Amino acid sequence: MNLLRDLPDASMAEIAQRLAGGASVRIERVVSLGQASPPGSWYDQDEAEFVVVLAGAARLRFADEEEPRRLAPGDYLDIAPHRRHRVDWTDPAIPTVWLAVFYR
Amino acid sequence: MNLLRDLPDASMAEIAQRLAGGASVRIERVVSLGQASPPGSWYDQDEAEFVVVLAGAARLRFADEEEPRRLAPGDYLDIAPHRRHRVDWTDPAIPTVWLAVFYR
Numbered sequence: 001m002n003l004l005r006d007l008p009d010a011s012m013a014e015i016a017q018r019l020a021g022g023a024s025v026r027i028e029r030v031v032s033l034g035q036a037s038p039p040g041s042w043y044d045q046d047e048a049e050f051v052v053v054l055a056g057a058a059r060l061r062f063a064d065e066e067e068p069r070r071l072a073p074g075d076y077l078d079i080a081p082h083r084r085h086r087v088d089w090t091d092p093a094i095p096t097v098w099l100a101v102f103y104r
Numbered sequence: 105m106n107l108l109r110d111l112p113d114a115s116m117a118e119i120a121q122r123l124a125g126g127a128s129v130r131i132e133r134v135v136s137l138g139q140a141s142p143p144g145s146w147y148d149q150d151e152a153e154f155v156v157v158l159a160g161a162a163r164l165r166f167a168d169e170e171e172p173r174r175l176a177p178g179d180y181l182d183i184a185p186h187r188r189h190r191v192d193w194t195d196p197a198i199p200t201v202w203l204a205v206f207y208r
Contacts, residue, residue, distance in 0.1 A: 001179065001180055001181070002176075002178040002179050002180070003156060003178045003179075003180055004177070004178035005178065019154070019180070019182065020152070020154045020182040020205075021207070022128070022152060022207050022208055023128070023208065024126070024127070024128045024129065024207075024208070025128065025129045025205070025207040025208075027154050027182075027205060048124070048126060050123070050124045050131050052107060052203065054158075054178065072106075073108070074106040074107045074108035074109065074158065075105065075106050075107075076105055076106070076107055076123070077105070078123065078124040078131075099156065099203070101124075101129070101131060101205055103125070103126050103128075103129040103207070104126055104127065104128070104129075
């Protein structure tokens with residue numbers, strides 16, 4: 001099983017796949033292809049999220065920061081619960097593969 | 105913060121660094137450079153472990169399987185609690201970078 005192969009077709013919508021998890025953790029692969037959060041919309045999650053970009057490129061913005069973070073393969077963020085954030089941009093030319101761990 | 109850069113020198117011993125976590129989850133980067141589990145020794149963990157190889161190469165063996173799994177970048181395993189396993193080999197020429205999520 002490989003996170004970088006057999007990617008689903010994300011041309012119509014971002015695709016999240018659950019890989020593993022337990023009572024208080026959920027591990028997902030997310031594949032994006034040009035998607036971004038709708039204008040003005042923010043994630044505001046009850047859980048913490050550790051996220052790493054495995055392939056592609058993205059820009060993620062926190063509501064409490066002026067500039068988006070530019071994310072390339074290997075870049076990771078640990079997002080505290082209820083820290084508002086949005087995906088400003090993902091590469092429209094190649095799939096962006098995220099590994100996300102939601103936890104409490 | 106990037107998982108593939110600023111790697112610690114693992115030439116003397118495998119190095120684990122805690123990246124994030126909570127009450128029931130621990131997320132670590134582990135860097136290996138030729139290390140393997142001592143002969144005859146097995147990991148037997150109370151927690152489940154989701155592990156992905158981000159760089160390098162390794163062979164991981166389960167006690168209940170004949171052949172080791174060969175792991176390359178992107179390959180992942182979800183190891184159930186108390187499923188005995190060992191690292192048979194990691195590449196001695198280049199660092200192997202693991203992302204490990206221990207969870208309950």
